[in-house]
């Protein structure tokens with residue numbers, strides 16, 4: 001049956017649900033469509049859900065600081081009960097270990113400017129507070145088959161920056177379900193097991209979406225929040241050729257392993273960013289440690305042409321690269337015989353900074369290219385996309401005069417030109433998952 005709405009959101013991941021919630025709060029009649037059976041079953045389901053503030057740009061730090069405020073009172077942000085309960089925010093802090101291979105001074109400058117709480121830690125304090133960490137500077141990261149891989153560190157770390165309010169969300173799929181319930185409470189409708197196969201247009205603007213089977217949902221506004229499928233949807237809408245920055249899918253593995261004997265990492269652990277070793281770490285339920293890669297140059301990248309077809313098996317080579325490097329940092333770590341963990345896709349832009357923007361097709365918007373680091377920003381992205389859509393639909397020329405948005409918790413002003421599809425590649429980005 002054909003339907004109509006003010007807005008169709010393509011994708012019920014954490015960002016699609018947040019955008020739908022924020023638009024519904026603003027009295028828009030919203031329908032969210034997803035080809036999977038329920039909310040948060042796409043790449044969101046395998047997210048490490050780390051909430052951190054160390055981004056290389058002011059905008060990155062500001063958006064994560066703003067969005068964290070919603071995680072601090074998640075049921076309050078959602079404003080409605082969920083029969084499944086709420087995802088929890090575990091405020092374990094985040095430790096950025098400073099290797100001599102990088103300059104970390106930008107973090108401190110941005111934290112001061114934005115208002116993120118932080119502590120600079122010297123080696124003595126690091127040893128006292130995190131006695132299970134080796135304090136050698138192992139940088140630059142090396143592949144396990146590099147002849148120098150096992151060479152001992154020649155120097156110590158420079159120190160560390162600790163942000164006590166960072167942490168992680170216990171269950172990213174549940175958090176997305178919470179947002180779905182919040183959006184439904186505001187009148188939003190969700191349609192699952194429905195694949196969008198075409199983006200129809202009429203008189204020079206988007207006219208809605210077409211589903212497999214031929215049904216249509218008519219709408220003057222459509223938002224592409226399709227995660228790693230973002231380029232497929234952009235191709236359907238015919239907007240890719242008019243974008244300077246584009247997106248593509250990148251395979252990513254995360255490995256889970258038990259904490260060393262005697263270490264209760266769930267209780268005393270923190271998230272760790274270890275650029276010298278090219279890995280990041282997070283405590284995981286069951287006294288496990290979760291480790292992923294920070295995309296160091298020595299690690300090959302597996303770009304995926306078809307996001308429906310990729311190898312979902314963990315690989316020995318990535319397991320060894322990540323786990324052997326972690327064992328340099330946590331020397332008592334036991335190395336399991338067999339890899340355990342998850343494989344999923346990042347939706348990566350050319351400069352690893354997302355695109356939150358309109359397009360050349362009037363009425364067609366996108367929140368894409370989240371580059372492995374935007375789960376944490378759900379509430380902030382929901383707000384800024386809703387404000388962007390309201391402004392552009394009211395006649396604002398965002399391409400020549402970028403919309404500025406005041407964020408609700410912190411009052412910080414964000415210039416949305418930063419996230420433009422037509423920006424120059426951002427020279428301040430790390431060109432990795434760190435953003």
Ligand SMILES: Cc1cc2nc3c(=O)[nH]c(=O)nc-3n(C[C@H](O)[C@H](O)[C@H](O)COP(=O)(O)OP(=O)(O)OC[C@H]3O[C@@H](n4cnc5c(N)ncnc54)[C@H](O)[C@@H]3O)c2cc1C
Nearest residue numbers: 011013015035042043044047048049050196227370375376
């Ligand atoms: C392994 C991994 C670890 C990560 N760790 C972190 C982290 O620690 N911290 C952090 O902040 N971020 C992290 N991220 C990134 C974060 O998870 C993503 O940025 C975020 O989940 C993206 O949400 P989304 O809603 O845009 O996309 P998704 O969750 O992928 O949702 C997109 C939805 O669109 C639907 N869809 C696609 N095509 C169609 C179609 N044609 N018709 C209908 N529906 C369609 C899909 O079914 C899917 O449900 C990680 C990502 C991965 C993969």
